[in-house]
Amino acid sequence: xxxxxxxxxxxxxxxxxxxxxxxxxxxxxxxxxxxxxxxxxxxxxxxxxxxxxxxxxxxxxxxxxxxxxxxxxxxxxxxxxxxxxxxxxxxxxxxxxxxxxxxxxxxxxxxxxxxxxxxxxxxxxxxxxxxxxxxxxxxxxxxxxxxxxxxxxxxxxxxxxxxxxxxxxxxxxxxxxxxxxxxxxxxxxxxxxxxxxxxxxxxxxxxxxxxxxxxxxxxxxxxxxxxxxxxxxxxxxxxxxxxxxxxxxxxxxxxxxxxxxxxxxxxxxxxxxxxxxxxxxxxxxxxxxxxxxxxxxxxxxxxxxxxxxxxxxxx
Numbered sequence: 101x102x103x104x105x106x107x108x109x110x111x112x113x114x115x116x117x118x119x120x121x122x123x124x125x126x127x128x129x130x131x132x133x134x135x136x137x138x139x140x141x142x143x144x145x146x147x148x149x150x151x152x153x154x155x156x157x158x159x160x161x162x163x164x165x166x167x168x169x170x171x172x173x174x175x176x177x178x179x180x181x182x183x184x185x186x187x188x189x190x191x192x193x194x195x196x197x198x199x200x201x202x203x204x205x206x207x208x209x210x211x212x213x214x215x216x217x218x219x220x221x222x223x224x225x226x227x228x229x230x231x232x233x234x235x236x237x238x239x240x241x242x243x244x245x246x247x248x249x250x251x252x253x254x255x256x257x258x259x260x261x262x263x264x265x266x267x268x269x270x271x272x273x274x275x276x277x278x279x280x281x282x283x284x285x286x287x288x289x290x291x292x293x294x295x296x297x298x299x300x301x302x303x304x305x306x307x308x309x310x311x312x313x314x315x316x317x318x319x320x321x322x323x324x325x326x327x328x329x330x331x332x333x334x335x336x337x338x339x340x341x342x343x344x345x346x347x348x349x350x351x352x353x354x355x356x357x358x359x360x361x362x363x364x365x366x367x368x369x370x371x372x373x374x375x376x377x378x379x380x381x382x383x384x385x386x387x388x389x390x391x392x393x394x395x396x397x398x399x400x401x402x403x404x405x406x407x408x409x410x411x412x413x414x415x
Contacts, residue, residue: 119185120167127157134376137170138183142369145183146260151345151378152181167191180374189370196377197385200369201341204351204359205299208326209335217326218358226316231282232324240280241273242266244290248306255310264304272303279328281312281321289317291325300329301338322357341367344383346392346401360409361390383410 118140125136127149134152136159138144149157165173171191174180182192189197206217219227245266253261269292276294280287289307293300302325307317322339329337341364342351355361361383373384381401383392391411394402402412 116185119188122165122170124162124165126160126162127152128160129153129155129157132179135177135180137180139185142183147343148181148183148371151380152376154379174374177374179376180372181376182372184370184372186368186370189372192372195372195374198371198373198382199344199363199367199385200371201364201367202344202383202390203341203362203364204339204354205362206326206337206339206357206359207335208330208337218356219323223316223319227320227323229283229315230317230320232320233280233282234328235278235280240278241270244278244292244306245269248290248308249304252306269304276303279321279324281317281324283312283315283317288312289321291321293325293328295329295332295334298335299338300325300332300334300336302340345378346381346383346405352404355405355408358407362409363390
């Protein structure tokens with residue numbers, strides 16, 4: 101690390117200083133040992149560990165290190181994963197850079213809704229069981245937050261759940277609105293959306309009970325949001341962020357609508373991998389492009405994500 105790098109780091113806002121201090125852990129099982137390094141602001145992320153090991157590894161906290169010692173320490177290790185603040189990745193050398201999240205968008209400018217999206221016959225049947233209504237009522241926002249959004253996020257992500265504050269939800273609501281999904285006369289799911297410029301953002305989703313997910317409530321929610329985006333003359337529908345794993349259910353579900361995968365510029369974190377890899381195909385940066393690796397030209401994932409904008413490496 102150069103003197104200039106240290107000087108630039110010292111100029112970080114105080115609230116970002118915790119990004120330059122890292123906890124170091126050893127993850128180990130009978131097959132492999134990986135050094136897991138994470139800044140104090142991030143902590144250990146369970147879904148990374150789940151995608152590194154078949155069973156829960158032993159986790160041993162070793163020490164703390166600072167950014168000016170990070171590269172030297174990494175050079176001395178064999179297999180390393182670092183969860184790091186995005187602007188600091190330039191201090192590392194080699195390895196793969198994996199975005200913590202990717203964005204998925206759908207172009208609806210020049211086509212009708214039904215021509216813009218891919219919906220199979222089974223999902224069409226599910227969507228037809230639902231209706232929808234638009235709300236800008238503040239009491240409905242509280243209902244959405246308390247009964248739909250928070251419980252859904254907790255059920256889905258468990259210990260990894262990050263719950264948006266009601267204040268932030270309220271800010272989105274003031275420039276947008278709710279689209280409720282109706283089943284047998286009951287509000288069972290909703291999407292909190294807003295339009296900024298020519299882009300229509302699907303910001304937050306929630307559902308009363310996972311029973312309705314199986315019924316197709318979230319599929320219907322996406323469809324009704326796309327209809328609304330077309331009504332307000334948006335050109336792009338932003339489906340929001342997804343984890344960068346090709347087998348992840350959310351990424352695949354959004355991909356099935358014909359979305360394009362792109363870099364999430366608002367994402368402030370990267371995962372740096374040295375001599376280790378995840379158990380399933382994942383998205384990484386190479387030559388400033390988003391890429392993924394598959395085993396052959398016949399890999400089913402290649403066909404599934406062919407129109408997603410990803411570049412494929414055959415390994």
